[in-house]
């Protein structure tokens with residue numbers, strides 16, 4: 001693992017043409033024209049997280065009832081294994097904290113975007129990429145932890161196939177004006193196995209393969225979706241905490257206290 005520290009510069013265009021474009025069969029693909037520096041490989045620590053008391057548990061190792069379209073996704077041990085068709089949570093969320101664990105298929109199968117590809121779609125729209133990025137080259141803004149086609153992760157903290165990875169996601173939903181225009185963009189902060197990979201990244205819009213990102217007005221809340229990309233990616237321990245703004249009421253001016261003496265402050 002420690003030997004894998006060399007950085008490469010890769011051409012999105014070249015890698016894409018070689019390994020991806022032909023596989024999708026799309027006539028058109030969006031390319032942002034940025035030649036990314038490949039994220040450094042960081043060896044993560046070993047802890048994952050159990051749900052806190054206020055979390056909405058979407059998968060506890062036994063129960064698929066929090067997911068729609070999940071008939072083809074099988075439970076194997078404590079894992080939910082990706083099957084035909086993407087699945088969507090019955091619960092919907094706006095600003096939220098998400099914990100989700102996943103593991104790539106072992107032995108590894110395929111290469112590039114064809115190796116254990118899935119995705120966590122916030123609000124069913126915005127993809128945080130799931131991919132086996134352990135010793136598997138692809139375009140950087142399509143590797144594990146990327147906001148697909150928008151930014152690479154700041155590090156590649158991928159564990160080897162078969163080992164469990166954890167994403168901890170801190171999501172700020174976009175806001176829209178009544179006329180459909182964007183009021184404020186979505187932001188994401190995320191950790192991959194405890195390593196910060198996205199730090200308040202401002203999303204440019206949705207995350208399609210074949211055109212530039214854009215925002216289209218949608219509800220204040222949306223589901224979590226998990227992508228079927230044809231690979232048996234395993235998921236477990238999925239929970240979400242809706243984020244509630246802190247509340248308080250200004251009941252008097254701020255002040256300094258020194259013994260019995262109080263000195264009001266102007267604001």
Ligand code: MG
Nearest residue numbers: 117118119130
């Ligand atoms: Mg994907």
